[in-house]
Amino acid sequence: MIKHFISLEWKAFTRSASFKVNLILKILMAFGALAILLYMLLIGVGAYYIIDEYLKKEPLVFVNQILIFYFLADLSLRYFLQKMPILNIKSFLYLPLKKDKIVGFGINKTIISFFNIVHAFFFIPFSIVMLLNGHDALNVSGWVVAMLALVYCNNFINIFVNNKDVVFYALVAVIVGFAALTYYNIFDITAFTGPIFQAFYDRPYLAILAVGLMVLLYKMAFNYFRKNFYLDAGLAQKVAVGETDNMAYLDRFGSVSTFLKNDIKLIKRNKRSKTTVLMSVLFIFYGLLFFSGAVKAYDGPFWRVFAGIFVSGGFLFSFGQFVPSWDSAYYPLMMSQNIRYKQYLESKWYLMVIATIITTIIASFYLYLGWQAYAAVVVGAIYNIGVNSHIVLWGGAYIKTPIDLSSNKKAFGDKKAFNVKTLLLTIPKIILPVAIYAIGHFASGEVLGFILVAVSGLIGLLFKNKVFGIVERIYKAEKYKTLAAYQQKN
Amino acid sequence: MISTYKLSKTYKENTVLNIDALEIPKGQSFGLVGNNGAGKTTYFSLLLDLIQPSTGSIKSNNIQVNESEDWKPFTAAFIDETFLIGYLTPEEYFYFIGELRGQNKSDVDALLAQFSDFFHGEILNQKKYLRDLSKGNQKKVGIVAALIGNPEVIILDEPFANLDPTTQIRLKQIIKDLAQKQGVTVLVSSHDLTHVTEVCERIVVLEKGQIVKDLETNPETLKELEAHFANATVLTEV
Numbered sequence: 001m002i003k004h005f006i007s008l009e010w011k012a013f014t015r016s017a018s019f020k021v022n023l024i025l026k027i028l029m030a031f032g033a034l035a036i037l038l039y040m041l042l043i044g045v046g047a048y049y050i051i052d053e054y055l056k057k058e059p060l061v062f063v064n065q066i067l068i069f070y071f072l073a074d075l076s077l078r079y080f081l082q083k084m085p086i087l088n089i090k091s092f093l094y095l096p097l098k099k100d101k102i103v104g105f106g107i108n109k110t111i112i113s114f115f116n117i118v119h120a121f122f123f124i125p126f127s128i129v130m131l132l133n134g135h136d137a138l139n140v141s142g143w144v145v146a147m148l149a150l151v152y153c154n155n156f157i158n159i160f161v162n163n164k165d166v167v168f169y170a171l172v173a174v175i176v177g178f179a180a181l182t183y184y185n186i187f188d189i190t191a192f193t194g195p196i197f198q199a200f201y202d203r204p205y206l207a208i209l210a211v212g213l214m215v216l217l218y219k220m221a222f223n224y225f226r227k228n229f230y231l232d233a234g235l236a237q238k239v240a241v242g243e244t245d246n247m248a249y250l251d252r253f254g255s256v257s258t259f260l261k262n263d264i265k266l267i268k269r270n271k272r273s274k275t276t277v278l279m280s281v282l283f284i285f286y287g288l289l290f291f292s293g294a295v296k297a298y299d300g301p302f303w304r305v306f307a308g309i310f311v312s313g314g315f316l317f318s319f320g321q322f323v324p325s326w327d328s329a330y331y332p333l334m335m336s337q338n339i340r341y342k343q344y345l346e347s348k349w350y351l352m353v354i355a356t357i358i359t360t361i362i363a364s365f366y367l368y369l370g371w372q373a374y375a376a377v378v379v380g381a382i383y384n385i386g387v388n389s390h391i392v393l394w395g396g397a398y399i400k401t402p403i404d405l406s407s408n409k410k411a412f413g414d415k416k417a418f419n420v421k422t423l424l425l426t427i428p429k430i431i432l433p434v435a436i437y438a439i440g441h442f443a444s445g446e447v448l449g450f451i452l453v454a455v456s457g458l459i460g461l462l463f464k465n466k467v468f469g470i471v472e473r474i475y476k477a478e479k480y481k482t483l484a485a486y487q488q489k490n
Numbered sequence: 491m492i493s494t495y496k497l498s499k500t501y502k503e504n505t506v507l508n509i510d511a512l513e514i515p516k517g518q519s520f521g522l523v524g525n526n527g528a529g530k531t532t533y534f535s536l537l538l539d540l541i542q543p544s545t546g547s548i549k550s551n552n553i554q555v556n557e558s559e560d561w562k563p564f565t566a567a568f569i570d571e572t573f574l575i576g577y578l579t580p581e582e583y584f585y586f587i588g589e590l591r592g593q594n595k596s597d598v599d600a601l602l603a604q605f606s607d608f609f610h611g612e613i614l615n616q617k618k619y620l621r622d623l624s625k626g627n628q629k630k631v632g633i634v635a636a637l638i639g640n641p642e643v644i645i646l647d648e649p650f651a652n653l654d655p656t657t658q659i660r661l662k663q664i665i666k667d668l669a670q671k672q673g674v675t676v677l678v679s680s681h682d683l684t685h686v687t688e689v690c691e692r693i694v695v696l697e698k699g700q701i702v703k704d705l706e707t708n709p710e711t712l713k714e715l716e717a718h719f720a721n722a723t724v725l726t727e728v
Contacts, residue, residue, distance in 0.1 A: 242579040242619040246595075258589040262575070269577040269619065333573040336538040337590045338562040405577065406621075480542050487572075 005105045033114060037121050044125030048133065060130065060143075064197035065190040067147075071154060072175045074119070078158040079168045082115045093229075103225045107218070110155055119151040142204020143197075149210035156217035160224055255340075259347030266326060267319075270405035273326070276318045280355070283314025284363050291366060291373040301446065304372060305437040305453060308380025309388070309430055311363050315355035316384050317429075320392030321399065323348045324475070328402040328486040335483060341472040345393060349464075352389050356381050372446060379453040383433045386457030390467040395425040397474040400485035432456075491516040491643065491675045492537070496546035499532055499699075507532045507699040509546075514677070514692075516642075519669035521690030521707075522679040523715065528696040530679040531569065534645050537677070538567055550643060563591070566641035568632035568649070576621030580613045580631045583620060584638065591639030598638060605634050608660050626652045633661065637668075644668065645677045650685045658685065665689045683719070687712040 051059040092102050110116075127144040131137060161167045181187040200206050247264065250257045267273040290307035310317075319326075323345075327334055334344075360381040366373040433453050440449030475482075494512040498505060507529040514520050522530045535541045537548055539555045547554050550561040567573065575583055588598035602614065612627055620628060629652050636644055649665075650658050666689060668674040680686045686693055687707055695703035695718065703718065705711050 242617050242622070244579045244581045244615075246582075246585070258586065262578070262586060265577055265582070330572055330575045332538075332540050332569065333575070335540060336562065336565070336567055336573075337587070339590060480540075483540055 002105065009109075037118060040118055040121035041125055044122040045129055047122075047126055048129040060135070060201060061194065061198065063126070064201075065194040067197045068190060068193040069175065069179065071150060072171065072178075074115075074151070075154050075157065075161075076168065076171055076175065078115050078154060079161060079171070082110075082113060082155075082158055099226060099229055103222060103229060107156075107159065107221055107225065110159065111152070113155070116151055116155055120148060123147045123151075139201050139204050142207040143201040146200035146207040146210035147197075149207070149214040152214045153210070153217050156214070156221040159221040253347075253350065256343050256347045256350060259344055260350055263326075263347055263351050266405070272403060272405050273319075277315065279318050280314030280316075280359070283310055283318075284359060286314070287311040287363070287366060287373070287377065288369075291369040301441055301449075302434050302438055304376040305380060305434050305449075306430065308376035308378075309384060309433060310380075311366070311377050312356050312360050312381035313384040313388060315359060316352045316389060316392060319355070320348070320352050320389065321396050322401075322403060323393055323396040324482075325396070325399060325401055325403045325486075326405075329405060331483055331486045335479060341475055342468055345468050345471060348393065349389055352392070353385050356384050356389075375446075375450050379450045379457070380433070382454045382457035383460070384457070386460030387433075388429050390460065390464060391425050391429050393471055394467060394474075397471050397478070400478070400482050402486045402488065491518075491551060492677075493549045494546070495549070497533075497536065497543055497548060498545045499529075499536060499541065500544040505544075505699055507536070509533070509699075509701055512694070512701065514675060516675055517669055517673040518692055519665060519676045519690045520678070521686035521693040522677065522696060523681070523683060523686055523693060524679075524696035525681075525719070527698070529699040530696060531647055532699075533696070534567070534569060534647050534677070534679065537645060538565070538569070561643075564642040565645070566591075566636040566639070566643070567645035567647075568629075568636045569645070569647040571628060571632075573632055573635075574620050574628055577619055579619055580616070580623070583631060584635055587635045587638050591641075593639050601638060602634070608634065608657060608664070610657070626654060626657070629653060630657065637664075640672075641674065643675045643677070647679050648681070649678060650680055650682050662689050683712060683715045687715065 047063065048059045051057055051062050055062060123144050127140050130140050161171075178189045182189060200210065245265070247257075247261045250261050250264070253260055267277060287307040287310070290303050324331070324334075360377060363377045364374060366377055433456070436452050436456055437449040440446075440452040492512075492514040494509050496511070497507065497509045499507040506527075522533065524530055532541070536543055537550070537555065539559075539561075542556060547556065549555070550565065553561045555561050575586070578586065584598050584602060585595055588594070593601075602609075606614075609630060613623075613630060616623075620631060623631070629649070633646060633649055636646065646665075649661060653661065662685065665676050665678065669676050669691070678686065678690060691707055693703075693705045693707060693711065693715070694701055695705075695715070703715075705714065
């Protein structure tokens with residue numbers, strides 16, 4: 001029976017429509033995973049000596065102290081990234097299989113997940129180093145068994161927590177709260193939890209408790225799913241409450257408002273687009289690497305403009321590059337309706353401009369890092385609005401990847417998004433403003449550099465209609481290809 | 491209203507549609523029947539300029555559909571769920587289509603009011619997005635949206651499939667009214683011979699992309715069609 005499940009899993013993996021297309025991406029991911037394992041291994045080996053050497057602390061005691069944060073962080077990472085295998089199991093429900101077997105297979109599959117194995121790459125080498133440094137073998141093995149059992153506890157806890165946002169946010173709040181309290185010396189949670197982890201070393205037989213907890217959580221996860229193994233319970237799709245929203249306040253945008261309303265609903269109501277917004281928020285902080293001097297390689301003055309472009313343009317780049325793919329699910333509708341491309345494009349353009357302005361206002365905290373930092377963000381925003389918004393829409397017209405709004409798959413990269421045409425378009429997007437700034441910087445100073453970038457952004461605005469005309473022609477010329485490409489679901 | 495001339499669609503060497511000539515006059519309710527793969531949806535997609543013809547052309551109201559887009563203002567269609575925007579509520583979707591077709595909110599509301607029995611209380615004010623509605627209810631939304639803005643040509647692919655009997659009967663009445671009272675040209679495809687013979691004045695049978703029958707509906711049509719398809723299955727089995 002297990003043999004059947006495994007062969008089905010393998011077929012699902014190799015026969016998915018995206019398999020060949022994404023093979024390169026998969027290989028890259030495999031390399032990434034290997035790199036992470038390697039890092040963990042290095043940390044596992046090196047941590048003992050580093051703590052001993054530089055922090056002058058007893059390594060095991062120190063590790064035990066921070067382990068609480070380690071496990072909590074692991075839990076929240078799992079929530080974000082670890083996929084629950086149980087969800088695609090619907091088609092087995094009516095087949096003559098024991099439900100216990102299906103549920104068991106689903107949960108057992110999580111055991112060999114990368115998210116569990118990666119921890120072994122830290123704990124096991126760390127334990128070996130401890131042995132080499134004269135720690136008692138029995139104590140060390142008690143500790144390492146307990147730690148690995150706790151890793152699996154997290155694995156099974158995640159099965160319950162999965163898809164319960166409340167629990168997740170509570171968890172994050174707890175982590176941040178404890179970290180802050182510890183940092184400001186108000187209340188040190190590690191003083192309580194450290195000894196607990198230490199106990200597994202001091203009394204190795206206590207590892208039984210951790211293993212027992214793991215088994216208990218496994219049983220609970222199993223029962224939880226066994227009990228909810230019905231289409232209208234655990235396997236049900238979450239149905240969001242739909243609110244009709246006429247967004248009358250957007251009517252002031254005139255004829256564009258029709259599409260603008262839809263675009264805002266698109267962003268608000270779909271998982272994939274929400275991730276895009278989240279990513280653009282992260283971009284706001286990207287500039288800290290440059291302006292705080294944290295990374296030495298980024299210290300040159302030209303990097304400022306580079307950073308400014310990204311800080312203000314996170315949304316513009318991550319959303320704009322997939323216009324019109326955002327509308328791929330209902331592209332046949334759009335193509336048979338009476339749509340004026342210019343309005344359609346203009347609505348996306350307004351959206352990017354509004355987002356850029358909001359981002360720039362939020363980014364005003366860069367003023368703390370000197371006026372140059374914020375000036376770079378502001379001129380970056382002007383350049384983004386004037387020039388990059390057009391280029392991004394232009395480049396998007398060549399990308400024909402259907403977007404599945406309901407899933408986060410591929411949100412972090414897609415092979416098709418990097419073709420030669422879009423690659424060439426990064427030159428005017430990023431390199432050109434840096435070059436323009438350099439000219440001004442060398443001719444007179446940073447003020448002239450900033451002014452030149454801002455002026456070129458303003459000039460770019462003049463070409464808006466021209467570019468929209470070009471994009472419209474591309475849309476028309478590529479219409480059938482685009483329609484056919486969007487039909488191919490992954 | 492719609493003239494098809496030497497139209498064909500070929501994928502590699504496989505010709506999926508080949509219509510030498512087909513004339514659909516204004517105000518006709520036109521039914522397209524055929525087995526799976528007969529070319530019904532291909533014909534409708536060509537008519538909506540969603541795919542390119544390999545040869546020939548379709549003119550709608552003397553506008554060649556793959557040359558000009560001027561057919562769009564008077565044409566409405568519901569082919570499949572790719573004509574629905576999943577993250578909108580039905581109301582938002584209707585208003586969006588209404589705005590595209592130059593109708594304001596009260597125009598759309600007035601139209602929707604006529605369909606309250608068709609919706610059976612399961613569409614409006616349900617606090618659900620289109621993607622969470624059942625297949626049948628999604629279809630109802632798509633069909634009614636195709637009626638917004640007084641189109642002159644309405645194209646419905648398999649409109650009866652997935653609908654409950656009450657709605658099927660109501661839909662038949664709606665389609666008849668559109669053609670007879672309002673002079674709308676309605677194109678419908680279906681597998682269900684009973685439904686099309688009840689609704690359509692004219693029925694064309696497609697087989698492997700070719701027109702094999704072109705009938706004006708009369709009391710004998712259903713029997714004739716049934717005989718035709720019964721024989722067709724026998725033939726393929728032999």
